[in-house]
Amino acid sequence: KQEVTQIPAALSVPEGENLVLNCSFTDSAIYNLQWFRQDPGKGLTSLLLIQSSQREQTSGRLNASLDKSSGRSTLYIAASQPGDSATYLCAVRASSNTGKLIFGQGTTLQVKP
Amino acid sequence: DTEVTQTPKHLVMGMTNKKSLKCEQHMGHRAMYWYKQKAKKPPELMFVYSYEKLSINESVPSRFSPECPNSSLLNLHLHALQPEDSALYLCASSPIWGSGNYEQYFGPGTRLTVT
Numbered sequence: 001k002q003e004v005t006q007i008p009a010a011l012s013v014p015e016g017e018n019l020v021l022n023c024s025f026t027d028s029a030i031y032n033l034q035w036f037r038q039d040p041g042k043g044l045t046s047l048l049l050i051q052s053s054q055r056e057q058t059s060g061r062l063n064a065s066l067d068k069s070s071g072r073s074t075l076y077i078a079a080s081q082p083g084d085s086a087t088y089l090c091a092v093r094a095s096s097n098t099g100k101l102i103f104g105q106g107t108t109l110q111v112k113p
Numbered sequence: 114d115t116e117v118t119q120t121p122k123h124l125v126m127g128m129t130n131k132k133s134l135k136c137e138q139h140m141g142h143r144a145m146y147w148y149k150q151k152a153k154k155p156p157e158l159m160f161v162y163s164y165e166k167l168s169i170n171e172s173v174p175s176r177f178s179p180e181c182p183n184s185s186l187l188n189l190h191l192h193a194l195q196p197e198d199s200a201l202y203l204c205a206s207s208p209i210w211g212s213g214n215y216e217q218y219f220g221p222g223t224r225l226t227v228t
Contacts, residue, residue, distance in 0.1 A: 031214045043119075043203055044156070044219040051214050089155055098169070099211045103155035 002027045002094040006104035013080055014112050021075040021107045023090035028068045031093040034101070035064050035075050038087045047088075048075070052095075080111045116140075117220035119204050125226045128194060134223050136187040136204030144168075144210035145187040146217070147179060148203040156203055162187060163210035194227045201225075 003026045013019055023033070032051045036044040048057045048064040050073065056065040063076040077084060087108045091101040117138045126132050136145065144163045148156035161169035162181040176198075178190040187204055204220040 031212075032216075034216065036219070041201065041222075041224060043117075043221040044205075046216060046218060049216045091155075093214075095212070099213070100158060100169075101217060105155055106153075 002030075002092060002102045004090060004092055004102050004104040006088075006090060006107050008107060009105065010108045010110075012110040012112065015080060015082060017080050017111075018076070018078050019080055019109075021077070021088050021090075021109070023073040023075070023104055025071045025073075025092050025102075027094055028071055029095045030068065031095050031099070033064075033066055033073050033090060033092045035062075035073075036089040036091065038089060038106070040087075044089065077109075080109075082111045082113050085109055085111050117204055117206055117218050119202075119220040119223050121223060122221070123224045123226075125228060126191065126194065127228055128196075130194075131190070131192045133191065134189040134202055134204075134225075136189075136220055137185055138206040138218070139185055140206065140208075140218070141184075142206040142208050142218075143184060144207045145181060146205040146207075147177075147187070147189050148205065148219075150201040150203055150222070160189075161210055168210055191225075194225075196227050199225055199227045 034049045035047045050066040061078040087106045089106045091103045120135045147159040150156045159173045160179045165181045180188040201222045203222045205217045207217045
C-alpha cells in the first residue's frame, strides 16, 4: 500500500531564505508526483508535476526533484516571500492503484517579513 | 483555460435540508472527482466519474449522492447530513481516469457547515 510522508509538518522561516520541503513515498511504481499549494480554506493549486521518467521540474522560484528509486521528492523554494505562506501538499499517482492520488499530510509554511 | 469552478462558495444547511453542490469544467476532461477535506488533513477521495459513469465510490454514505449530467458538469446532492459532514468539498478533473500520466486540476471548494 502506497504511503506518502511529508517532513516537516510545519516550518517557519524569515523572508529571503531558501528552503526545502520533503516528500517520501513507499512504492516507487508511480506515474507521476504533483506538488500543490493550498491557502487556508481554499482549493488546491497545482505547482509542479513531475513524471516518473523525469528528475526535476522548475517553475519560477520553485524547483521540484524526484528520485523514484529512493522514494523521495523535494520542493525547493528560492528567496522565500511572505506570500509563499501556505500549506504544501505532495501527491503521487501510483501505477498499481487505479490512478488514485495519494496525498501526504502537508507542510505548513510561514514566511515572516 | 485550466479552471474548475464550484458553486456555492459557502453553504450552511440543517440536518433535514436537501442541497446540492455544483462543479463545472470546460477543459474537455472526461474524468471528474469529489473530495472531502477536514481541517488540517489532506483531501479524501469520495467519488470518481469517468465518461459520465461512476467508476469509484469510496464507501461514501448514501446521504451523499453524486450525479454527472454531462462531461462538463458534476453535482453532489446532499440530504440528511450530520454535523461531522461539515468540511471543505473539493471538485477536481483530469483528461482521463485510470492508467496513464496526467494531471488533476482542483476547484476552489465549497465550505459546508451542517447545523
